[in-house]
Every structure is written in C-alpha cells, then in structure tokens.
Amino acid sequence: MKINYPNRTQQPRIASPLELGLQEPEQLVLQNGSSAYLIKQGKDEVCRIDFVVKAGSAYQEKMLVASGVSKLLKEGTSTLNSKQIADTLDFHGAYFESSISKDSAVFSLFTLSKHLDALLPLFSSLIFDASFPEHEINLYLERQKQEFLVNSEKVRFRAMLEFNKLVFGEGTAYGQIASLEDYNHMSREDVLSFYNRYYQPENVYLIVSGHITDHLLSLLESNFGHQQGGQYVASEKKAFTQPINTRQCFVKKENSMQSAIRVGTPIMNKLHPHYNQFVLLNTVLGGYFGSRLMSNLREEKGLTYGVNTFITNYEHGGYFSVSTEVNVDASELALSEICKEMELLRTEEVPNEELDLVKQYLYGTFLRNFDGAFSLAERFKSVMDFGLDLGFYQKSLEEILRTDAKQLMEMARLYLREENMIKLVVGGMDDYASFIQS
C-alpha cells in the first residue's frame, strides 16, 4: 500500500480573502410605527426575536432601576403570575433572555418556529403589560444583594466597577455604579415610573432572525403593531461622561492571591474616521491569542493566565482598556510591561509579517462573526445603534486590510499616550504609595 509523505515544512498556500457577502436586513414598519428588521437565513425552523428598548442604565434616575425593570418583566403581567409565565416558556422549550447595557435593554426569545403562535402573545405581554408585583421586587432585590456581595469578593468585578467610575466620572450617566446600600432603596414606584416612561412603542425596535415566514410577519403585526404610544417623553439632557480627574488608583483587597489590573482611556466610537485603524492597533496589542501583551505577559513571563485589550463603545462615549489578573507580586512588573508595549507601538513600526498575520486573523474574525442568522442579528444591533447598517462591516474590513505600519504608529501616537492612561490595580501591590503619588 502506498503512503504519502507530505512536505511538512511548508505551510499550505493562504488564499485571498472572501467577500463577507452580507445582505442588509429588510425593514418592516408595523402599524403603530415600530420597526422590525428581518434577517432571513438558515435551514432550521428556529428563530430569534430581539426586542430592543432604549432604556439602559444611563436613563435611570435612581440606581438599579433600569436593570430591575428588565429583570422583573418576566415576574408578572396583568393576567399571569411568575410561575405561569415560566411554565409557558419552559413547556415550549423556549429561552427568554434579557440583557442591559448603559444605552438599552434587550429581550431575546429563542424558539422553534412551531411554538411561535403560543409564545409571541406572551412575549408581547411581558414587554407591554408587566405588573411588577411587590413581593417579586423584594425577592429580586434580596437575591441581587447576595450576588453583589459574592461578586465583590472577586478582584475582577471590583476592577470593572472602579474602572467604569474612573473613565466616565462618578455621578455621570455612564459613570454611575451601584453600592450595596442602593439595594435597599429601589421601590415599586421607581420601577413603574421608569417602565411607563420608556417601554413605549416609539422607543423600541425588533430584530427578527432565522426562519421567517409570512405567518411570522402577521404574528409580529398582531402582537407588536397595535400598542399605542403617546406617553414617551425623551429624557432630559444630562452629562453622560466628564473629564478624568484621577489616573492612578489602587484598591487593596486583603488576602488576595492575584491583582486585577486595568489600564485604559476614553476612545472614539465607530463613526470616527480612525476607528478601523484603531481596531487593528488594538488587535496587535492585545486583541488575540498571539498579541504583543499575551506573548509578553503570558507566553514569555508566565505572569498571568490571560491578558486582553478591549474597545468598548456606547452611544455617547467609550473606552479602550487592557485587562488582566496577575500574581500579586507581579503587579508592578505587569503594569510596566503593559506601558512598555504601548511605547513600542508609538516608537517602532509593526513589522510587515506581523501586520499581515493580524490582518488575516481579523478577516477570519469578521467571517466568524457572521456565522448564522443569530450572530448576524447581534452584529446588526451593534451598528444599528450608531445609525449604521451592515455595509459598515465590509467597509471596515477593507479599510483594515489597507492600513499600513506607518498609519498604525500614528494611531498609537494619537491614542496610546501613557499620560492619558488610567491605571488601576485591585488586590495587592508592594509599593502602592509611590504608585498613587506618581
């Protein structure tokens, strides 16, 4: 029998990039003016319906209310109690999820198409006919309080809250963070007033993805097209962010084996002409497994299990951040290496071989992000909030693939200046006194 001995020393040829080939969703305007964006794709008879309400935490006047409303919708309507709602969802094998950001609340229903008739009326009543029973609110707050206490034991969680406060400013719409005490003050009146104001047809839209039939379209109309608005009042202008006043911060946590480190600064959003080039720079620094920071802190020095950088975008502000957890004894070393890697990007061009690798990797990431109708729905939402469409992604990809090393170094000089960075350590640190003073 013949056995092949392939040439193992040579990597197979890399093919040129495929087009993303994205089709824009179709927009369906319901009778009451709400829009539904339709993403028809996939062979399986399943669908996902996302209901987006512009009622994120930035709009609340009292801490915890926006997330409270979003989590309590499923705990009662004018005709169904919490148990009946749960029974109906579970009996039909559906998943109902809610998530909340600073800008909006999103409710997602995942179901087999054959159960849509049973589930859409329920989904609609959860959103427009929630009743917020007092005992459910109390139980929710008690459980949340416990969860908050457990999370507060984690350096990662503490660092996330603290960094948010530093980068957006305490007391601003984006910089607010809850404390334990806040769990004692959210009342049913607070919940109802927020719900009645923001959960109105003028303030919502739907994204429907997967197996879409004419029958589903008529169900959308009958369940989401008839609610009359009229009570929605846009929120007063308030500050979403404010200038940074503290750049170095250390929070001690006794008996911690690791420190959570955050380094970062406010950054532009998707609409800015430098955004795509900065995405590429972010990936080189800490956006993939082979990144500069991962190679340095993990693969060379073994200081951490992982280090990543992120670009976080909200409608009215955003930030770039480096995030890691390291052995407490390595806190200073890790911080200085993070700054060193940024400096290197400001002072030396990224070699072409590395640049090509990162571009290819990002291209693959773009393809992966559009794997299936449900992921397309998520991608669509994240550009929709900036008034963009899916065409944004093809343009981004093309711009990323065109960017050269000189342009990247320019981006680093503009946006990765050390003097602009907030540096935060939560956990332990030998010489924190001089860190805070510096």
Place this chain on the structure above:
Amino acid sequence: MIDYQKHTLDNGLTVIVHQDSSTPIVAMNIVYKVGSKNESADKTGFAHLFEHLMFGGSVNIPKYDEPLQGAGGDNNAFTNADFTDYYLTLPKNNLETAFWLESDRMYSLAFNQNSLDVQRQVVIEEFKQNYLNQPYGDVYLLLKPLAYKSHPYQWNTIGKDITHIEQATMGEVRSFYDNYYNPNNAILSVVGDVDTDEVLGLADKWFASISSPDPHLNGYPAEPEQLEMRRQVVHRDVPQDALYMAWHMPGRMDQKFYHCDLISDLLSNGNSSRLYQSLVKKQQLFTDINAFVSGDQDPGLFIVSGKVTNGVAMEIAEEAVVNDLNKLINNDLEEGELKKVKNKIESTLIFSQISVLNKAMNLGYYELLGDVANFNTEVDRYMAVTTEDIRQTASSLFKPANTNVLHYLKK
C-alpha cells in the same frame, strides 16, 4: 438529523465529515481519548498541563498559533476527566493549513524546555484565578475527594495540588505524548462548506503517514459502591453559606443517564423548575439553586448546589432539599411536567446544531462515546423515558447511603 461520512485510516484515525454550506467558516475538531482520569495519583493536573504544551510548537512548526492566525483561523482547547479536545475555525479556502498544523503536532511535538517552564507558571496562575482566588472556587477540590475514594475522578482536571504541576518533568511529557497522542487514540471531525471526498483526501495526505505505536496505558480502579453517607464542613471567607450535595450516578452510556439528566432538568432547568419554585421563590431558603449531572463517561455525580439565604440554618436548608427530592420518589410526577423537560431537550439539541463548530465538537464527542450515529438518535433516548423510570431511578439515586454533603460556611 445531520448527514456525515465516517472513515477510518489504516493507522486507526477516525475521520468524520459533515457538509454545511450556510457559512464560509469551516470547523475542525480533534479529540484525544485521554483526560485527567488517566493520570497517576501523585502526578495530577498533567493532562491539562500537556494541553498547554500542545501549543508550544511541533517538530516542523515552531509556533502553532501564528500560522493559523495568519490563515484567518482561531482555536482553543479544553481538558476534562475523560478527554482532551482541540478545536479551530478558519475560512474554508484555508482548510489545508488546519490539516498541516494538526497533523504535525500529532506526528511529533518539539518538546521545548522553555515552553514547559513557562506553561507551568501559566497553569499555576490559572489554578489561582479559577480555584483559589474566587469565592467558592475550591468547592470541587473538596467535593470530588469526598465522593470518590478509588476512581481518579477524585481529583480535578486542574490537579490536586499546585506542587504536582511544579514538579512535571520533560521525561513525563514525552512518555505521556507517546502513550496517548496517536492516531488510533484520536477522532478528527470537519464541518463546513467542504467537499467530503476532498476532506477525506486531505486527511489521508496529512495523517496516513503517522504511525500508531502500541501504547502503555495505565488502568485505573472503579469506584466501589458508597455504603454510608459522608459529610464535610468547611469555613471560608465568603459572604454566604452554600450547600453542596452529590450522589453517585450511572455513566454516560447507561440508559439511566438519561433518567438522571431529566431529573436534573425537572429540578432546576428554567424558572418553572421544582427547586427554583420551591426553595427560592416559595420558601425563600436559597437565593439560588442548581441541579446538574457531571456527564462523565464512567459513573459520575449528580450534584445539587445552592447558596443559602442569610439567616437560614444549614440543616433547615438541607432538609428542604431532601424533601423536594423525595417528592420525585413518592410518585407525584405527571406526564405534562415530564413532557415539558423533554420539549426543552428537543429545542436545546436543535439549537446546538446551528454553529459549525458545535457540530464538529458534537460529532467527535459522540464518536468518542461509542458511535457518532448516536448523535442523531440522542433525542429518542430522552423521549423514551417514562414517569416510572424517573421514580425508580430517583429512589436508587437519592438513597441516604449514596449521599455526600458539603456544608460550605462563611467564617
């Protein structure tokens, strides 16, 4: 129902291909039939440490990640008690790079000392991050040795102790590789917009020349039946008491596994489930509660875990759990409720088939369990379960002598 082709090369490598044209991304999965249960008791954590070393370079490719990323690919891996799984996705027109990479590290590793030195440190930080520096992070480091006295499931995949990882030598790395990382101990699956014959051709081209030596495998003891209830109490710096209970249950291939899985769904899958409604919402003894099966190949554990509401005595909380479990034994289960959890299984299985990566992993996993064909009939084994099956299995499962209890108390 998914169509696939299965083929075994002469060297014993099993290859499974499934065609899915819905995406330009192709997924490749390789599962090696080795996990932490194959470790010896004084060298635990090794299978997982080894997984890290698989990224430290193979004989012809100094770094695994770079060429993959340069081809638009992304990858990861995980280790559990039974097997080690490596998976990647990349654009379909770069599929051959995946074959080149995966075959080279099956052909021979580079055995780089520096990589071993660094990955030991990385794994130690992983140990700290996930098990030691987290509230309740050490629960399974306590619960498993309480429940298992002979079987290697008594230690966690991360290892018993950091010192075992610190002491790993290059000699041990080599012999582990020689014993387990061979074609006849692996399953390769590829899913995406591919031509099946072309994929089988690539498998032949890149893998057929790798030989499968006779391995020197270590056997391991079975766990004897537990004859009396075991209890442990620990005090930790946490904000809330927590209760963990574990019962020995049948292995993954036993039909009773499906009874147990459905029992765990009746108890805690979704907000309508029994324990959530009874213990969190009605009696408010717990702030959260979960029931789940470990899913191990050999007889595994059925676990209930919950955080106890502050001010509630642990004994009261435990008694309430036991009362709810006893209801299943006392025949109060109706068809409608069983139908509910079966419906959920049906939709979960369908949702799990949407992404090419999930499908590639599932095909490899079902072949590992015995036969990939079982993937398409999995739902039938759940549908066949009756209320009487549930009652009988619950009554042997939740016997007091089969129970392990851990009280994890705040200081």
